[in-house]
Amino acid sequence: MKLFYCLLLIISPAAFAQKSVQGKVTDQKGNALPGANVFLKGTYDGGTTDANGVFAFKTSESDTVTLTASYVGFEVFEKKISLKESLAAMSIKLEELANELNTVVITAGAFEASDEKRMAMLKPLDIVTTAGAAADITGAMQFLPGAQRVGEQEGLFVRGGSGQETKIVIDGMIVQNPFFSSLPDVQSRGRFNPFMFKGTSFSTGGYSAQYGQALSSVLLLNTTDKISNNGLGISLNLANAGLNYDYANKNQSVSAVVYYGNLRPLFKLVKQNVEWIHAPEFKGSSLTYRWKPTKNGILKVYGMCSDSHLSMNSNDPASDTGKMRLVLKNNNAFTTSTYTDSWGDGRWTLNSGLSYSRNKDNMTYDGVNFDRFDERAQARIVLTRLLTGNNTILFGAEAHAITIGNGMDGAMYRLKDRYTAAFVESEIYITRQLAGRVGVRSEYSSVISRANIAPRLSFAYKTGRYSQFSLAAGQFYQNPDYRYLYLNKSLKFERADHLILNYQIIKNQRTFRVEAFYKNYAQLVREFTGEKYDADPYRFPWGNTNNGGDGYARGFDFFWRDQKSIKNLDYWVTYSFVDSKRLFQQFAQSATPTFISNHNISLITKKWFEKAKTNLSATYAFTSGRPYYNPNNDEFLKDRTPAVHNVSVQASKLQSIKGNLVIFYATVDNILNTRNVFTYRYTPDGQTRYAVGPQSYRSFFLGMQIMLSKKAKVEKDDF
Amino acid sequence: MKRLLTFTLLFALATGMAWAQNEKYTKAMTDGINALMAIDRSKPDAKSLQDIGNRFERIAAAEPKEWLPKYYAAYTNVLLGFVGATLTEKDQYLDKANALLKDAETIAGKPNDELEVLKAYQSQIHLAADPMNRWQNDGEKFQGFLQAAKSLNAENPRIYFLEGSSLFYTPDEYGGGKKVAKPILEKAQQKFNAYKPETAIHPDWGKMETEWMLSQTN
Numbered sequence: 013m014k015l016f017y018c019l020l021l022i023i024s025p026a027a028f029a030q031k032s033v034q035g036k037v038t039d040q041k042g043n044a045l046p047g048a049n050v051f052l053k054g055t056y057d058g059g060t061t062d063a064n065g066v067f068a069f070k071t072s073e074s075d076t077v078t079l080t081a082s083y084v085g086f087e088v089f090e091k092k093i094s095l096k097e098s099l100a101a102m103s104i105k106l107e108e109l110a111n112e113l114n115t116v117v118i119t120a121g122a123f124e125a126s127d128e129k130r131m132a133m134l135k136p137l138d139i140v141t142t143a144g145a146a147a148d149i150t151g152a153m154q155f156l157p158g159a160q161r162v163g164e165q166e167g168l169f170v171r172g173g174s175g176q177e178t179k180i181v182i183d184g185m186i187v188q189n190p191f192f193s194s195l196p197d198v199q200s201r202g203r204f205n206p207f208m209f210k211g212t213s214f215s216t217g218g219y220s221a222q223y224g225q226a227l228s229s230v231l232l233l234n235t236t237d238k239i240s241n242n243g244l245g246i247s248l249n250l251a252n253a254g255l256n257y258d259y260a261n262k263n264q265s266v267s268a269v270v271y272y273g274n275l276r277p278l279f280k281l282v283k284q285n286v287e288w289i290h291a292p293e294f295k296g297s298s299l300t301y302r303w304k305p306t307k308n309g310i311l312k313v314y315g316m317c318s319d320s321h322l323s324m325n326s327n328d329p330a331s332d333t334g335k336m337r338l339v340l341k342n343n344n345a346f347t348t349s350t351y352t353d354s355w356g357d358g359r360w361t362l363n364s365g366l367s368y369s370r371n372k373d374n375m376t377y378d379g380v381n382f383d384r385f386d387e388r389a390q391a392r393i394v395l396t397r398l399l400t401g402n403n404t405i406l407f408g409a410e411a412h413a414i415t416i417g418n419g420m421d422g423a424m425y426r427l428k429d430r431y432t433a434a435f436v437e438s439e440i441y442i443t444r445q446l447a448g449r450v451g452v453r454s455e456y457s458s459v460i461s462r463a464n465i466a467p468r469l470s471f472a473y474k475t476g477r478y479s480q481f482s483l484a485a486g487q488f489y490q491n492p493d494y495r496y497l498y499l500n501k502s503l504k505f506e507r508a509d510h511l512i513l514n515y516q517i518i519k520n521q522r523t524f525r526v527e528a529f530y531k532n533y534a535q536l537v538r539e540f541t542g543e544k545y546d547a548d549p550y551r552f553p554w555g556n557t558n559n560g561g562d563g564y565a566r567g568f569d570f571f572w573r574d575q576k577s578i579k580n581l582d583y584w585v586t587y588s589f590v591d592s593k594r595l596f597q598q599f600a601q602s603a604t605p606t607f608i609s610n611h612n613i614s615l616i617t618k619k620w621f622e623k624a625k626t627n628l629s630a631t632y633a634f635t636s637g638r639p640y641y642n643p644n645n646d647e648f649l650k651d652r653t654p655a656v657h658n659v660s661v662q663a664s665k666l667q668s669i670k671g672n673l674v675i676f677y678a679t680v681d682n683i684l685n686t687r688n689v690f691t692y693r694y695t696p697d698g699q700t701r702y703a704v705g706p707q708s709y710r711s712f713f714l715g716m717q718i719m720l721s722k723k724a725k726v727e728k729d730d731f
Numbered sequence: 732m733k734r735l736l737t738f739t740l741l742f743a744l745a746t747g748m749a750w751a752q753n754e755k756y757t758k759a760m761t762d763g764i765n766a767l768m769a770i771d772r773s774k775p776d777a778k779s780l781q782d783i784g785n786r787f788e789r790i791a792a793a794e795p796k797e798w799l800p801k802y803y804a805a806y807t808n809v810l811l812g813f814v815g816a817t818l819t820e821k822d823q824y825l826d827k828a829n830a831l832l833k834d835a836e837t838i839a840g841k842p843n844d845e846l847e848v849l850k851a852y853q854s855q856i857h858l859a860a861d862p863m864n865r866w867q868n869d870g871e872k873f874q875g876f877l878q879a880a881k882s883l884n885a886e887n888p889r890i891y892f893l894e895g896s897s898l899f900y901t902p903d904e905y906g907g908g909k910k911v912a913k914p915i916l917e918k919a920q921q922k923f924n925a926y927k928p929e930t931a932i933h934p935d936w937g938k939m940e941t942e943w944m945l946s947q948t949n
Binding site: 047 | 755759778781782784789792793819823824827867868902903905906
């Protein structure tokens with residue numbers, strides 16, 4: 013019986029002597045954390061902290077136990093305590109986990125549209141719902157801080173850079189022909205549908221060592237990993253008709269698109285300033301295949317091809333009639349395949365890709381043949397290693413084989429370039445407040461037989477819970493315009509040095525961002541013809557060339573977005589200022605190039621009408637006058653065009669028709685019918701001035717997208 | 732004899748203690764579940780939910796071999812993800828729910844329809860937190876998890892409850908609405924009537940909400 017009592021003795025303290033555990037849970041600054049879970053590990057004993065962070069509970073444990081405190085967003089706290097004696101009130105300080113609010117993000121120069129990152133200032137949907145952007149990615153980017161609008165040319169003109177200084181990159185691969193073939197004084201659209209992409213990052217400078225061959229900017233587009241809708245979709249608008257079909261099973265998906273477009277009906281309705289002989293007609297198709305072979309791996313293969321045909325009489329001051337008949341036929345194909353995977357709980361990440369593109373323009377100018385041909389094959393591999401404390405280091409390499417051809421009346425002049433690059437970059441979190449990114453990129457181009465080494469550097473310092481400063485600097489190289497290289501292969505890379513200072517505050521669905529920059533241009537190509545300046549933008553450079561040019565661009569831009577103050581209304585304002593001068597091309601002296609506008613302002617508003625299921629958007633864009641060449645003015649490029657104003661509106665409405673979702677959209681561009689002028693040109697005798705303006709003044713567009721689905725599987729909000 | 736008695740006594744005590752432990756677990760779980768069910772579903776109180784979630788987490792920490800405490804802790808955090816004041820707060824709870832679900836899956840060791848259902852529920856609430864930007868991704872996840880749950884146990888009424896509730900709250904214009912939801916909710920109700928949870932502490936929620944929604948469809 014003795015044993016029985018012994019056993020009782022062991023059990024009894026647990027049964028009879030309850031101890032109380034109490035204290036307070038706070039963050040490092042002493043702020044109370046209500047709702048924290050405080051308990052003795054391995055037992056059921058514990059409690060939740062009250063509004064003042066105070067907890068108190070009883071326990072029958074009497075030994076040494078582990079006291080645990082946990083709170084969402086904080087690191088778990090554990091401490092061994094002895095319950096042999098009575099306990100004093102405890103004070104527990106929890107350490108916040110690294111999150112997007114307390115950890116700095118390197119942001120200088122980058123403007124992101126993303127669903128995944130909370131720091132992103134735009135969402136992918138913003139691109140298609142912005143009036144005036146015409147559902148074109150670069151169209152939408154033109155309204156962002158740092159971009160200048162140049163109405164008569166395609167491309168992104170960033171902080172004093174020309175359109176050629178921006179590279180468009182899809183899943184890490186450079187896109188050789190991102191726009192439909194360029195036409196004299198007509199801005200061409202981008203070839204890619206904005207719905208293809210889940211994220212867009214627009215860099216206005218100081219970008220990562222992972223990218224090169226762009227003096228000013230890179231626009232990074234990341235394709236979606238999944239399809240959005242199973243089944244057939246139909247799109248119909250004033251310019252084209254298309255079909256798209258998506259199919260997915262567990263690990264694979266396919267999307268196919270075919271379209272035919274003809275702008276004749278639209279041009280019948282909207283008065284054109286361009287004399288069309290054959291309105292643009294185009295057809296194309298694309299196919300995307302995605303496969304998840306492993307848990308984290310994803311293979312994406314995308315291929316597209318398109319044909320287009322058009323003919324126009326363009327203004328040509330140099331000809332007797334003042335007109336030039338242009339016929340353009342284009343074939344374009346682009347394929348890219350990427351494979352990404354990660355191993356070891358994300359410690360290693362692989363991004364790799366192969367891409368091939370081919371583009372052919374058959375053109376005749378007044379019966380004379382001019383052909384353009386280009387081809388680019390590229391391979392890329394990037395390996396990223398995640399180190400402790402979120403630090404990363406990545407290594408990568410890319411190789412491109414580029415062929416460019418220009419033909420005239422059957423004779424083809426070709427240029428081949430083998431371009432290779434290697435890069436290494438590391439992101440270092442010195443503290444949660446201070447982070448740096450250090451990278452270096454080295455490139456070699458066979459056509460000029462030259463190599464370069466470009467360092468890149470960024471820092472970011474968090475000044476408060478919602479605000480931070482960033483600084484970026486770096487060197488950026490780009491091959492000279494290929495047209496110069498036909499005659500001179502001893503040219504050097506052109507170079508730009510960037511310095512960017514950024515401050516931003518994102519709080520409560522309001523964003524303020526201001527950035528100042530200084531950009532130094534060096535080794536720009538100069539051309540010496542021994543003749544008067546020739547302002548024809550389509551001339552072929554035939555003079556002697558060297559790298560004696562230079563220049564600068566400096567300025568600042570700001571961005572304010574407010575999605576909170578007025579319910580269902582979202583608006584943003586951007587202002588960009590740039591001051592720039594260059595000595596390059598045929599310039600005999602340093603001057604502001606024609607693509608520079610000192611002030612760009614845009615105001616974008618979007619309102620969602622819940623009852624009518626309609627999204628209404630309006631955009632006002634202002635671009636100050638740009639320099640143009642006046643042969644009668646002794647001062648070079650001193651004349652300025654008038655400012656450009658544009659007000660555009662867009663409405664889109666969601667409707668269910670017999671269980672199928674239909675989106676109707678209508679836009680009116682330049683609703684005030686402003687007679688905008690982009691630039692002026694002169695006849696060769698210098699007597700007559702021609703204005704170059706938009707393809708049409710006030711214009712409108714209508715269309716619809718039907719998603720036929722077997723089941724009505726459409727979710728709550730499609731906008 | 733004396734030795735035998737001691738031995739018997741010892742044995743009885745040991746099994747009794749084990750049994751008591753089991754009873755303690757069941758009781759703690761039952762208490763937690765009752766508290767959870769007592770919460771007003773139309774206006775859940777964040778504080779009480781937090782307290783209940785914490786209870787389940789404590790049980791989970793003490794019973795590392797049981798998946799149910801993790802399951803209920805995750806479920807509570809999903810509900811918290813619905814009532815959270817800001818998007819950041821909602822996401823914190825929903826991320827936590829996800830982590831708890833992962834733990835539960837590891838403990839369960841094999842595919843489990845209830846865990847798939849809860850993953851679908853988590854996606855639905857995650858979508859609801861920022862529908863404009865999340866409908867695409869989360870909508871697909873939601874369907875995927877429900878599909879997985881169906882293939883494991885098509886009799887689980889919560890599958891149809893979630894399907895029905897998703898349609899119930901989808902406006903008519905997008906192919907949803909009370910009318911469209913009704914047959915699915917009726918199916919859910921049938922399945923609920925036929926459903927017997929494995930034990931008293933196995934998942935058994937959603938009937939009340941189904942009935943409420945059905946009452947609104949008339």
